[in-house]
Amino acid sequence: MYKKMIVAVLVISGILFVLSPFIKESIIINLSKNKSFELTAEQAEQNNTQKASFDFEAIQPPSFMEAVKAGLDRESKAVIGRITISSVNIKLPILKGTTNQNLLYGATTMRPDQKMGEGNYPLAGHHMKRENLLFGPLIHIKKGDTVKITDFKKDYIYTVTSKQFISETDTDVIQETKEKEITLMTCDKAVRTEGRLAVKGKLIHVAVHR
Template identity: 95%
Template sequence: SFMETVKAGLDREMKAVIGRITISSVNIKLPILKGTTNQNLLYGATTMRPDQKMGEGNYPLAGHHMKRESLLFGPLINIEKGDTVKITDFKKDYIYAVTSKQFISEMDTDMIQETKEKEMTLITCDKAVRTEGRLAVKGKLIHVAVHR
């Protein structure tokens, strides 16, 4: 099955996993992998810039929107302003509140640029087919919790 393939791949690629993203309101719980590669995108959310750090500036993540809406970043289409997004590096949890959801062009790279504000950006295709449109979800950091 698709999920068995993903799990097998993750077992091999654990070194690429640098964290996890959880969005309870839309039932997303995925590993965060370093680097946006085709292989990484099949397993979870991927970092979009080599210099990004959780909890500092803009933390952009990309994810696939598959034909099965429940997979990967497909459920993001249902996220709402005010929903919370948790990302973790397994040492600290970074909690963000969603501030905006908009449709942009795939050419609009401003959304992933570094910022002074502590925020995150989630990017996925606007449809589960080849498309030039993207869904961009922004959130601001509201809380950091240290694991004990």
């Protein structure tokens, strides 16, 4: 009986090990499309007043257990907006603060002082092995493509002006600028890497919600 239990545990563990990447991706798909992230402008504004972490050195590739934990703890308190890039099928919540948990849900802000529509607005996102998840599709973005972000009060429309591969140490791209622009950051490939893809866009239009 004891041996049968051990065999059963080993078999189940083996199955989970094989299936864990697929389960993790399924959880992340579900998280990024979570209906609870559809907030009012007032809720998003309140969320933006909360403190957030920007410890880039603590960021790790998402693990199976982190995805499971995030799936059980679906709070929208960090959500402050949404990003849409129709040309590459990106539609994700924007969360305040770059943390391992926030990155499982969508795009994350990279500086505590950034404001939509003002100066440089940098956002980070994971590049997963399934490239249609999170910021993976940025690999296929082109100059002239449209990027829209919203705080549910206004839509800020940008046009992509550049796409370049840089080192993770090239942090100048996320610093504040006089120009009204957006910077989208992700890893250059879906493994632990020192390379980054940086996409820049300039603000071309602001539309007020009615």
